[in-house]
Amino acid sequence: MRVQHRHIIYIQGYDPRGLAQYYRMFRTELRKFSRLYQLTATLGRPKTAPDGEIASWTIETKADDWQTHTNCDFLRFEDFIQRDLAQPIWRTVLQAVWIYWRLVFAGTIARFWRANWRFATFITYPHFLLLLEAIVAAGLAYAFEKGLDALGIPDAFSIAAALAAFVAVLGTVLKYTENQTYLLYVLSDTIWTWEFSHRARPEWDQRIDRFAQHLVKTARESDAEEIVIVGHSSGSFLGTEMLARALQLDPDLGRHGPRIVLLTIGGNFPIVGFHAASQPFREHLRMLAVEPSIDWIDCQSRKDVMNFFPFDPIAGHDIDVGSARRNPRIVSVRFRDIISPAHYNVFRWKFFRVHFQFVMANERPHAYDFFMIVCGPIPLAARMAVPDAALDVATGDPATREWAWKRIETAKTDASGATELGEMEPSVRRSG
Secondary structure, eight states: OSSSSEEEEOOOOSSSHHHHHHHHHHHHHHHHHHHHHHHHEEEEEOOOOOTTEEEEEEEEEOOOOOOEEEEEEEEEHHHHHHHHHHHHHHHHHHHHHHHHHHHHTTTTTHHHHHHHHHHHHHHHHHHHHHHHHHHHHHHHHHHHHHOOOOOOOOHHHHHHHHHHHHHHHHHHHHHHHHHHHHHHHHHHHHHHHHHHHHTHHHHHHHHHHHHHHHHHHHHOOOOOOOEEEEETTHHHHHHHHHHHHHHHHHTGGSSSSSEEEEEESOOOTHHHSSGGGGGGHHHHHHHHHHOOTTTEEEOOTOOTSSSSSSSSSSGGTTOGGGGOOOOOEEEEEGGGTTTHHHHHHHHHHHHHHHHHHGSSSOOOOSSHHHHHHHHSSSSSHHHHHHHHHHHHHHHHHHHHHHHHHHHHHHHHOOOOSEEEEEOTTTOOOOOO
Protein backbone atom coordinates (compact mmCIF):
# COMPACT_ATOMS: atom_id res chain seq x y z
CA MET A 1 0.00 0.00 0.00
CA ARG A 2 2.96 2.39 0.37
CA VAL A 3 4.00 4.09 -2.84
CA GLN A 4 7.72 4.55 -3.36
CA HIS A 5 7.61 5.26 -7.10
CA ARG A 6 4.80 7.09 -8.88
CA HIS A 7 4.42 8.24 -12.48
CA ILE A 8 2.33 11.36 -13.10
CA ILE A 9 1.01 12.15 -16.58
CA TYR A 10 -0.32 15.70 -16.53
CA ILE A 11 -2.62 16.95 -19.30
CA GLN A 12 -3.02 20.70 -19.50
CA GLY A 13 -6.33 22.33 -20.28
CA TYR A 14 -6.97 25.11 -22.79
CA ASP A 15 -4.13 27.28 -21.52
CA PRO A 16 -1.67 29.13 -23.79
CA ARG A 17 0.95 29.17 -21.06
CA GLY A 18 3.49 26.56 -21.95
CA LEU A 19 6.17 24.43 -20.36
CA ALA A 20 8.22 27.29 -18.89
CA GLN A 21 5.30 28.83 -16.99
CA TYR A 22 3.93 25.50 -15.77
CA TYR A 23 7.33 24.32 -14.62
CA ARG A 24 7.90 27.59 -12.72
CA MET A 25 4.49 27.28 -11.09
CA PHE A 26 5.22 23.67 -10.18
CA ARG A 27 8.58 24.62 -8.66
CA THR A 28 7.12 27.50 -6.63
CA GLU A 29 4.20 25.47 -5.32
CA LEU A 30 6.42 22.49 -4.48
CA ARG A 31 8.46 24.76 -2.21
CA LYS A 32 5.28 25.89 -0.44
CA PHE A 33 4.24 22.27 -0.04
CA SER A 34 7.62 21.37 1.47
CA ARG A 35 7.37 24.18 4.02
CA LEU A 36 3.79 23.32 4.95
CA TYR A 37 4.59 19.69 5.82
CA GLN A 38 8.23 20.21 6.86
CA LEU A 39 9.70 17.75 4.40
CA THR A 40 12.29 17.82 1.63
CA ALA A 41 11.32 17.80 -2.06
CA THR A 42 13.92 18.07 -4.82
CA LEU A 43 12.79 18.93 -8.34
CA GLY A 44 14.77 17.85 -11.40
CA ARG A 45 15.24 19.93 -14.53
CA PRO A 46 12.71 19.40 -17.35
CA LYS A 47 13.73 17.37 -20.37
CA THR A 48 11.79 17.66 -23.61
CA ALA A 49 11.17 14.84 -26.07
CA PRO A 50 12.63 15.32 -29.57
CA ASP A 51 9.19 16.04 -31.03
CA GLY A 52 8.55 18.67 -28.33
CA GLU A 53 5.19 17.19 -27.35
CA ILE A 54 6.15 15.84 -23.91
CA ALA A 55 8.36 17.35 -21.21
CA SER A 56 9.45 15.32 -18.19
CA TRP A 57 11.01 15.93 -14.80
CA THR A 58 11.51 14.05 -11.54
CA ILE A 59 10.82 14.76 -7.86
CA GLU A 60 12.55 13.20 -4.87
CA THR A 61 10.51 13.64 -1.69
CA LYS A 62 11.63 12.66 1.79
CA ALA A 63 9.82 12.86 5.15
CA ASP A 64 10.77 11.39 8.53
CA ASP A 65 9.34 7.94 7.83
CA TRP A 66 8.79 7.75 4.07
CA GLN A 67 10.30 8.79 0.77
CA THR A 68 9.11 8.68 -2.82
CA HIS A 69 10.39 9.09 -6.35
CA THR A 70 8.03 10.71 -8.87
CA ASN A 71 8.33 10.89 -12.63
CA CYS A 72 6.24 13.69 -14.15
CA ASP A 73 5.26 13.91 -17.82
CA PHE A 74 3.74 17.18 -19.01
CA LEU A 75 1.68 16.65 -22.18
CA ARG A 76 1.74 19.78 -24.28
CA PHE A 77 -0.94 21.45 -26.38
CA GLU A 78 0.13 25.08 -26.01
CA ASP A 79 1.30 25.36 -29.62
CA PHE A 80 -2.25 24.68 -30.83
CA ILE A 81 -3.74 27.06 -28.28
CA GLN A 82 -1.34 29.90 -29.03
CA ARG A 83 -2.19 29.51 -32.71
CA ASP A 84 -5.90 29.81 -31.89
CA LEU A 85 -5.36 32.96 -29.85
CA ALA A 86 -3.34 34.54 -32.67
CA GLN A 87 -6.38 34.56 -34.95
CA PRO A 88 -7.70 37.99 -36.04
CA ILE A 89 -10.07 39.47 -33.47
CA TRP A 90 -12.93 39.87 -35.94
CA ARG A 91 -12.77 36.20 -36.88
CA THR A 92 -12.77 35.04 -33.26
CA VAL A 93 -15.72 37.29 -32.37
CA LEU A 94 -17.89 36.36 -35.35
CA GLN A 95 -17.20 32.63 -35.06
CA ALA A 96 -17.78 32.53 -31.29
CA VAL A 97 -21.04 34.49 -31.50
CA TRP A 98 -22.28 32.22 -34.29
CA ILE A 99 -21.44 29.10 -32.21
CA TYR A 100 -23.02 30.51 -29.03
CA TRP A 101 -26.35 31.16 -30.72
CA ARG A 102 -26.28 27.72 -32.30
CA LEU A 103 -25.89 26.36 -28.76
CA VAL A 104 -28.83 28.48 -27.62
CA PHE A 105 -31.18 27.26 -30.36
CA ALA A 106 -30.01 23.66 -29.98
CA GLY A 107 -30.92 23.77 -26.28
CA THR A 108 -27.34 23.09 -25.17
CA ILE A 109 -27.02 26.33 -23.21
CA ALA A 110 -30.25 25.46 -21.39
CA ARG A 111 -28.73 22.08 -20.46
CA PHE A 112 -25.67 23.91 -19.14
CA TRP A 113 -27.94 26.08 -16.98
CA ARG A 114 -29.72 23.04 -15.57
CA ALA A 115 -26.43 21.23 -14.89
CA ASN A 116 -24.61 24.19 -13.34
CA TRP A 117 -25.82 27.78 -13.53
CA ARG A 118 -22.44 29.16 -12.45
CA PHE A 119 -20.65 27.62 -15.40
CA ALA A 120 -23.42 28.67 -17.78
CA THR A 121 -23.04 32.23 -16.48
CA PHE A 122 -19.29 32.04 -16.99
CA ILE A 123 -19.51 31.07 -20.67
CA THR A 124 -22.32 33.59 -21.27
CA TYR A 125 -20.46 36.47 -19.61
CA PRO A 126 -18.11 37.27 -22.57
CA HIS A 127 -21.10 37.59 -24.91
CA PHE A 128 -22.86 39.95 -22.52
CA LEU A 129 -19.68 42.00 -22.11
CA LEU A 130 -19.15 41.98 -25.89
CA LEU A 131 -22.67 43.36 -26.35
CA LEU A 132 -22.01 46.18 -23.87
CA GLU A 133 -18.74 47.09 -25.56
CA ALA A 134 -20.42 47.00 -28.98
CA ILE A 135 -23.14 49.35 -27.73
CA VAL A 136 -20.54 51.82 -26.46
CA ALA A 137 -18.57 51.59 -29.73
CA ALA A 138 -21.79 52.06 -31.73
CA GLY A 139 -22.65 55.14 -29.67
CA LEU A 140 -19.25 56.68 -30.37
CA ALA A 141 -19.52 55.82 -34.08
CA TYR A 142 -23.00 57.38 -34.24
CA ALA A 143 -21.71 60.59 -32.65
CA PHE A 144 -18.82 60.61 -35.11
CA GLU A 145 -21.22 60.17 -38.05
CA LYS A 146 -23.41 63.05 -36.85
CA GLY A 147 -20.33 65.24 -36.55
CA LEU A 148 -19.41 64.48 -40.14
CA ASP A 149 -22.99 65.28 -41.21
CA ALA A 150 -22.72 68.65 -39.48
CA LEU A 151 -19.62 69.37 -41.55
CA GLY A 152 -21.56 68.66 -44.73
CA ILE A 153 -19.84 65.37 -45.56
CA PRO A 154 -21.98 63.27 -47.94
CA ASP A 155 -23.98 60.50 -46.27
CA ALA A 156 -22.22 57.66 -48.10
CA PHE A 157 -18.84 58.80 -46.81
CA SER A 158 -20.01 59.62 -43.28
CA ILE A 159 -21.75 56.24 -42.87
CA ALA A 160 -18.70 54.37 -44.18
CA ALA A 161 -16.45 56.36 -41.83
CA ALA A 162 -18.79 55.62 -38.90
CA LEU A 163 -18.70 51.88 -39.63
CA ALA A 164 -14.91 51.98 -39.81
CA ALA A 165 -14.84 53.89 -36.51
CA PHE A 166 -17.13 51.28 -34.90
CA VAL A 167 -14.88 48.41 -35.94
CA ALA A 168 -11.72 50.26 -34.88
CA VAL A 169 -13.07 51.27 -31.47
CA LEU A 170 -14.50 47.83 -30.68
CA GLY A 171 -11.32 46.06 -31.81
CA THR A 172 -9.13 48.42 -29.77
CA VAL A 173 -11.24 47.94 -26.64
CA LEU A 174 -11.20 44.15 -27.01
CA LYS A 175 -7.44 44.04 -27.54
CA TYR A 176 -6.36 46.38 -24.77
CA THR A 177 -8.78 45.16 -22.07
CA GLU A 178 -8.07 41.46 -22.66
CA ASN A 179 -5.72 41.17 -19.68
CA GLN A 180 -8.56 42.33 -17.44
CA THR A 181 -11.57 40.65 -19.09
CA TYR A 182 -10.18 37.43 -20.72
CA LEU A 183 -13.02 37.90 -23.20
CA LEU A 184 -11.16 36.78 -26.33
CA TYR A 185 -9.64 33.85 -24.48
CA VAL A 186 -13.04 32.55 -23.37
CA LEU A 187 -14.45 33.07 -26.86
CA SER A 188 -11.53 31.09 -28.33
CA ASP A 189 -12.16 28.34 -25.79
CA THR A 190 -15.81 28.20 -26.90
CA ILE A 191 -14.76 27.83 -30.53
CA TRP A 192 -12.24 25.12 -29.70
CA THR A 193 -14.61 23.01 -27.59
CA TRP A 194 -17.26 23.21 -30.30
CA GLU A 195 -14.80 22.12 -32.97
CA PHE A 196 -13.28 19.41 -30.79
CA SER A 197 -16.74 18.06 -29.96
CA HIS A 198 -17.57 17.85 -33.65
CA ARG A 199 -14.18 16.26 -34.49
CA ALA A 200 -13.23 19.28 -36.56
CA ARG A 201 -9.73 19.53 -35.05
CA PRO A 202 -7.89 16.47 -36.40
CA GLU A 203 -4.52 17.72 -35.15
CA TRP A 204 -5.81 17.47 -31.57
CA ASP A 205 -7.09 13.93 -32.13
CA GLN A 206 -3.81 12.87 -33.70
CA ARG A 207 -1.82 14.18 -30.75
CA ILE A 208 -4.16 12.52 -28.25
CA ASP A 209 -3.63 9.26 -30.12
CA ARG A 210 0.14 9.67 -29.76
CA PHE A 211 -0.27 10.42 -26.05
CA ALA A 212 -2.39 7.26 -25.72
CA GLN A 213 0.48 5.30 -27.25
CA HIS A 214 2.84 6.94 -24.74
CA LEU A 215 0.59 5.83 -21.88
CA VAL A 216 0.53 2.24 -23.16
CA LYS A 217 4.33 2.22 -23.45
CA THR A 218 4.74 3.72 -19.97
CA ALA A 219 2.40 1.17 -18.38
CA ARG A 220 4.34 -1.70 -19.95
CA GLU A 221 7.80 -0.43 -19.04
CA SER A 222 7.42 1.46 -15.74
CA ASP A 223 8.25 -0.08 -12.35
CA ALA A 224 6.08 2.50 -10.56
CA GLU A 225 3.40 1.30 -8.16
CA GLU A 226 0.83 3.64 -9.72
CA ILE A 227 0.40 5.82 -12.78
CA VAL A 228 -1.79 8.84 -12.17
CA ILE A 229 -3.23 10.63 -15.20
CA VAL A 230 -4.05 14.18 -14.10
CA GLY A 231 -6.50 16.15 -16.22
CA HIS A 232 -7.20 19.68 -15.02
CA SER A 233 -10.02 21.81 -16.43
CA SER A 234 -10.42 20.91 -20.13
CA GLY A 235 -7.66 18.40 -19.48
CA SER A 236 -10.39 16.39 -17.73
CA PHE A 237 -12.06 15.34 -20.96
CA LEU A 238 -8.73 15.24 -22.83
CA GLY A 239 -7.40 12.83 -20.20
CA THR A 240 -10.56 10.76 -20.43
CA GLU A 241 -10.14 10.55 -24.20
CA MET A 242 -6.48 9.58 -23.90
CA LEU A 243 -7.13 6.84 -21.36
CA ALA A 244 -10.08 5.41 -23.31
CA ARG A 245 -8.02 5.31 -26.50
CA ALA A 246 -5.14 3.68 -24.63
CA LEU A 247 -7.52 0.98 -23.39
CA GLN A 248 -8.61 0.39 -26.97
CA LEU A 249 -4.96 -0.06 -27.93
CA ASP A 250 -4.32 -2.35 -24.96
CA PRO A 251 -7.37 -3.71 -23.09
CA ASP A 252 -5.01 -5.08 -20.41
CA LEU A 253 -3.50 -1.65 -19.77
CA GLY A 254 -4.37 -1.64 -16.08
CA ARG A 255 -3.26 -5.22 -15.50
CA HIS A 256 0.42 -5.01 -16.48
CA GLY A 257 1.72 -3.83 -13.11
CA PRO A 258 1.22 -0.19 -12.12
CA ARG A 259 -2.27 0.71 -10.97
CA ILE A 260 -3.78 3.17 -13.47
CA VAL A 261 -5.67 6.07 -11.90
CA LEU A 262 -7.43 8.87 -13.75
CA LEU A 263 -7.67 12.04 -11.65
CA THR A 264 -9.94 14.67 -13.18
CA ILE A 265 -9.99 17.96 -11.29
CA GLY A 266 -11.99 21.12 -11.96
CA GLY A 267 -13.59 19.25 -14.86
CA ASN A 268 -16.11 20.50 -17.40
CA PHE A 269 -17.19 17.33 -19.22
CA PRO A 270 -20.56 18.71 -20.46
CA ILE A 271 -18.95 21.28 -22.76
CA VAL A 272 -18.06 18.29 -24.92
CA GLY A 273 -20.48 15.60 -23.78
CA PHE A 274 -23.71 17.61 -24.14
CA HIS A 275 -23.27 17.99 -27.90
CA ALA A 276 -25.30 15.52 -29.96
CA ALA A 277 -22.23 14.97 -32.15
CA SER A 278 -20.20 13.72 -29.16
CA GLN A 279 -21.52 10.16 -29.08
CA PRO A 280 -17.99 8.67 -29.35
CA PHE A 281 -16.95 10.68 -26.26
CA ARG A 282 -19.98 9.45 -24.31
CA GLU A 283 -19.12 5.90 -25.31
CA HIS A 284 -15.66 6.44 -23.87
CA LEU A 285 -17.23 7.62 -20.62
CA ARG A 286 -19.34 4.46 -20.59
CA MET A 287 -16.21 2.35 -21.11
CA LEU A 288 -14.39 3.93 -18.18
CA ALA A 289 -17.45 3.72 -15.93
CA VAL A 290 -17.34 -0.07 -15.95
CA GLU A 291 -13.62 -0.77 -16.42
CA PRO A 292 -12.42 -2.72 -13.32
CA SER A 293 -8.69 -2.41 -13.97
CA ILE A 294 -8.54 1.37 -13.50
CA ASP A 295 -9.65 3.86 -10.85
CA TRP A 296 -11.18 7.22 -11.72
CA ILE A 297 -11.38 10.02 -9.17
CA ASP A 298 -13.28 13.19 -10.12
CA CYS A 299 -12.69 16.20 -7.83
CA GLN A 300 -15.09 19.14 -7.92
CA SER A 301 -15.58 22.33 -5.93
CA ARG A 302 -18.64 24.49 -5.48
CA LYS A 303 -16.45 27.61 -5.32
CA ASP A 304 -14.95 27.05 -8.79
CA VAL A 305 -17.24 28.61 -11.41
CA MET A 306 -15.23 26.96 -14.20
CA ASN A 307 -16.09 23.41 -13.22
CA PHE A 308 -19.44 21.66 -13.07
CA PHE A 309 -20.54 21.17 -9.46
CA PRO A 310 -22.34 19.04 -8.56
CA PHE A 311 -22.13 16.85 -11.61
CA ASP A 312 -21.92 13.12 -12.19
CA PRO A 313 -19.90 12.54 -15.40
CA ILE A 314 -21.80 9.31 -16.06
CA ALA A 315 -25.43 9.82 -14.98
CA GLY A 316 -25.21 13.49 -16.01
CA HIS A 317 -24.75 12.34 -19.62
CA ASP A 318 -27.73 9.95 -19.35
CA ILE A 319 -25.39 6.95 -19.38
CA ASP A 320 -26.86 3.98 -17.53
CA VAL A 321 -24.58 1.02 -16.86
CA GLY A 322 -26.57 -0.31 -13.92
CA SER A 323 -24.78 -2.37 -11.31
CA ALA A 324 -21.68 -2.70 -13.52
CA ARG A 325 -20.65 0.85 -12.66
CA ARG A 326 -17.51 1.32 -10.60
CA ASN A 327 -16.21 4.74 -11.74
CA PRO A 328 -15.77 7.55 -10.96
CA ARG A 329 -15.56 8.30 -7.27
CA ILE A 330 -16.86 11.87 -7.03
CA VAL A 331 -15.00 14.00 -4.48
CA SER A 332 -16.18 17.37 -3.24
CA VAL A 333 -13.33 19.70 -2.24
CA ARG A 334 -13.90 22.72 0.01
CA PHE A 335 -11.31 25.37 -0.74
CA ARG A 336 -12.29 27.19 2.45
CA ASP A 337 -10.55 24.38 4.35
CA ILE A 338 -7.41 24.60 2.21
CA ILE A 339 -6.81 28.35 2.07
CA SER A 340 -5.79 30.45 5.07
CA PRO A 341 -8.77 32.34 6.59
CA ALA A 342 -6.76 35.57 6.25
CA HIS A 343 -6.60 35.11 2.46
CA TYR A 344 -9.89 33.40 1.70
CA ASN A 345 -12.15 36.44 1.26
CA VAL A 346 -9.81 37.82 -1.42
CA PHE A 347 -9.07 34.41 -2.93
CA ARG A 348 -12.74 33.49 -3.50
CA TRP A 349 -13.32 36.33 -6.00
CA LYS A 350 -10.29 35.57 -8.18
CA PHE A 351 -12.01 33.06 -10.42
CA PHE A 352 -8.99 31.87 -12.41
CA ARG A 353 -6.94 31.61 -9.22
CA VAL A 354 -9.68 29.53 -7.61
CA HIS A 355 -9.78 27.27 -10.66
CA PHE A 356 -6.04 26.62 -10.45
CA GLN A 357 -6.09 25.88 -6.71
CA PHE A 358 -6.71 22.26 -7.68
CA VAL A 359 -3.09 22.05 -8.89
CA MET A 360 -1.44 24.43 -6.42
CA ALA A 361 -0.07 24.00 -2.91
CA ASN A 362 -2.37 24.17 0.08
CA GLU A 363 -2.06 26.88 2.68
CA ARG A 364 -3.46 24.50 5.31
CA PRO A 365 -2.96 20.74 5.67
CA HIS A 366 -5.91 18.92 4.18
CA ALA A 367 -6.90 15.53 2.80
CA TYR A 368 -7.02 17.03 -0.69
CA ASP A 369 -3.52 18.18 -1.46
CA PHE A 370 -2.34 18.07 -5.06
CA PHE A 371 1.32 17.74 -4.13
CA MET A 372 0.63 14.95 -1.66
CA ILE A 373 -1.15 13.18 -4.50
CA VAL A 374 1.95 13.70 -6.65
CA CYS A 375 4.64 13.12 -4.03
CA GLY A 376 3.07 11.35 -1.07
CA PRO A 377 3.31 7.67 -0.04
CA ILE A 378 -0.42 6.84 -0.15
CA PRO A 379 -2.07 5.39 -3.28
CA LEU A 380 -4.63 7.81 -4.67
CA ALA A 381 -7.64 5.49 -4.39
CA ALA A 382 -6.80 4.82 -0.74
CA ARG A 383 -6.27 8.54 -0.07
CA MET A 384 -9.79 9.27 -1.30
CA ALA A 385 -11.32 6.27 0.48
CA VAL A 386 -10.01 7.25 3.94
CA PRO A 387 -9.08 10.96 3.69
CA ASP A 388 -8.84 11.52 7.45
CA ALA A 389 -6.27 8.73 7.77
CA ALA A 390 -4.33 10.18 4.83
CA LEU A 391 -4.17 13.53 6.60
CA ASP A 392 -2.99 11.83 9.81
CA VAL A 393 -0.10 10.23 7.90
CA ALA A 394 1.00 13.72 6.81
CA THR A 395 0.52 15.59 10.07
CA GLY A 396 0.22 13.15 12.99
CA ASP A 397 2.69 12.03 15.64
CA PRO A 398 4.33 8.59 15.22
CA ALA A 399 1.58 6.71 17.05
CA THR A 400 -1.14 8.49 15.06
CA ARG A 401 0.65 7.78 11.80
CA GLU A 402 1.01 4.09 12.63
CA TRP A 403 -2.71 3.81 13.37
CA ALA A 404 -3.56 5.75 10.21
CA TRP A 405 -1.47 3.36 8.11
CA LYS A 406 -3.37 0.40 9.56
CA ARG A 407 -6.65 2.03 8.53
CA ILE A 408 -5.34 2.73 5.03
CA GLU A 409 -4.07 -0.81 4.56
CA THR A 410 -7.47 -2.29 5.46
CA ALA A 411 -9.60 0.31 3.69
CA LYS A 412 -11.93 -0.59 0.85
CA THR A 413 -10.65 1.43 -2.11
CA ASP A 414 -13.48 0.77 -4.56
CA ALA A 415 -13.58 3.96 -6.65
CA SER A 416 -17.40 4.14 -6.98
CA GLY A 417 -19.45 6.39 -4.74
CA ALA A 418 -18.94 9.92 -3.49
CA THR A 419 -16.60 11.48 -0.96
CA GLU A 420 -16.67 14.85 0.74
CA LEU A 421 -13.35 16.34 1.80
CA GLY A 422 -14.10 18.96 4.43
CA GLU A 423 -17.57 19.77 5.74
CA MET A 424 -20.45 17.77 4.32
CA GLU A 425 -21.76 18.96 0.98
CA PRO A 426 -24.80 16.70 0.54
CA SER A 427 -25.60 17.83 -3.00
CA VAL A 428 -22.79 15.68 -4.42
CA ARG A 429 -23.94 12.10 -4.67
CA ARG A 430 -23.43 9.26 -7.09
CA SER A 431 -26.66 8.97 -9.03
CA GLY A 432 -25.62 6.22 -11.40
